[in-house]
Structures are given as C-alpha cells and as structure tokens.
Amino acid sequence: MKLIIQIPCYNEEENLAKVIDELPTKIDGIEKIEYMVINDGSTDKTREIAIEKKVNYIVDIFPNKGLANTFMTGIDECLKNGADIIVNIDGDHQYSGKDIPKLIEPIINGHADIVIGERQIEKFSPVKRFLQKLGSFFVRLLSKTKVPDAPSGFRAYSREYALKLNVYNQFTYTLETIIQAGSNKEKIETIKIESFPNTRKSRLFKNIPQYIYKSTSNVIKALFIYKPIRIWAIASFIAFILAILSFMFLGTNAILPYACSIVTIQFAIASMQSISIQANRKQLEKLQYYIKKERFDKNGE
Secondary structure: OEEEEEEEEOOOOOOHHHHHHOOOOOOOOOOEEEEEEEEEOOOOOHHHHHHHOOOOEEEEEOOOOOHHHHHHHHHHHHHHOOOOEEEEOOOOOOEOHHHHHHHHHHHHOOOOOEEEEEOOHHHOOHHHHHHHHHHHHHHHHHHOOOOOOOOOOOEEEEHHHHHHOOOOOOOOOHHHHHHHHHHOOOOEEEEEOOEOOOOOOOOOOOOHHHHHHHHHHHHHHHHHHHOHHHHHHHHHHHHHHHHHHHHHHHOOOOOHHHHHHHHHHHHHHHHHHHHHHHHHHHHHHHHHHHHHHHHHHHHOO
16 A cells, blocks of 8 residues: 655745654555655745655646645646555644554545544634634534534545545635535544644735635635535525515515515526536546546556
8 A cells, every 4th residue: 555645835945854854654554655745836945855855756836826726736646656545744844744644544444535634723823713613613514524623734535535536716625625525425534633833824815804705715615516506595595585574574565575586586596507517517526536547547557
C-alpha cells in the first residue's frame, strides 16, 4: 500500500522545512511513503526548499490559482502516481506530521473513506473559536455528518474516494467536500490531532467579515450543487406560507399575496427541474469516476 502526502504551498519558505521534517518515513501497513509539494505560484524559495528536502514530487502551478485548485491538482497527481491513500497537510505548519499514522489508520482498516483531523480549538482566539463552532454546526446540519471541525485541512483520503472527489468552488475545498461526502453517504471519521498557533495571516481572506462571506457563499453554492431539489422545495414552501399569511392579513386587494404566489410556483418549478439536473450531475460524476479510474490505474501500474 502506497501513501502520498501532499503539501499545498504558496510562499511557505519559512514553514515548509519544518512540515517536511515532521513527516513519517515508516508506518505499519504502508509499504511506501512519498511526499509531494504543490507549488502554487510561489515567488519565494518554496521550490528550492522542496528540492533541498528531496521530496519525491514537485508540481508547479503558475500563476497562483488558489487553494481549491491546488488541492485538486495534488489529488490528481497523487492518483496518477499510484497513491492508495492520500494525506493533505498544509504548508504553514499548522498541523503535525506525527499525527499522520493515526489519521490514516481508519482507512487502512477499511472503516473510513475520508478522515478529518479535529484541531484543538481551545488554542484559537474567542472570535475564531466561535466561528469555527458555528460554521461546523451548520455544515454538520446541512451535510448530515458528524464532523466537529469542518474547516480543518488536515485530511486523509482513500484512493477510491479520491477518484470521486469534485471541487467546484474556487475559495477552498474543505466545506464543499464534506457536503459532497454527506450527499454521497461516504464513510467519514474524525480524530483529534495536535495543532499549532498560526505562523502567519491567512492568505484565503483579509478579515473576519470576508471569511464569513466567502464561507457562507461556498456552503450555499455547494447546497445548490448537491441538494438542489431540497433547497428549491424549502424555498417554495416558505414562499407558499408567506402567500397564505399575506392573503389572510392583507386581503385579496394587495399585491404581495399574488407576488408570493408567483414566487411559490417558480420555486416549485425550479425544484422539479432540479430532479433532472441532479440526475444528470450524478451520471456525469459516475462517468468521470470511471474515466479517472481507467486513466490513473493505468498510470499507476
């Protein structure tokens, strides 16, 4: 069994060496361990450090295209190079590579398709801790999973699950992939991991309001992709209730009741149209899975 540990990086010259030095070289049940650095348009010495540390693969992306693209590029490269298990660990030294053996254990034992590391959020600032709990709660609710730390990027994937992965959002992959996994009823486990204080400011967002906006829009987009029937049906039901209430309190001479009625019908039509859209998406994802499987299995031989 082969493990590839991928490290997405953008200008991580100060942290990359520490991340690589902590990565395991031997794990029970794993025959081969390899490291991959995905260099997302870095302008510092990230690439030179990766070469100095003799990582097995360096994947260069230019210009910088963001975390979601970097993550999926790494997943495809790991599959192409024959990975049976893929671990994603960030290049900012937020996570400890020493936790990788217990992160992949549920996959080795066949108990999970995806394992997510749960950080020690008591080390976070009060605001960040509140946002993490609130965001993770909504992701659990919407995805029907039990993931306590939805934004965590320290994850392990089985080869079979990685072949099915899709990321449509350009901001980040963390929330969308949980909603996708919940929608497809994949086996998800979480383990508690060690986490370190932030070594630098986030490059995904400039401030808390921007993070809230981007994360919320990310979740909404994912819901319309993976659960469109339910979303439009709920919207139609809400509009229907508003129409009934407006008729009761405003009467038949007001415009609002009729406007709500029209919106109710439009949302109901959108819900019915989503049945075929969702069916088509599932068929396309199945086709993509078989294409990837044939392509990457041949490359990995």
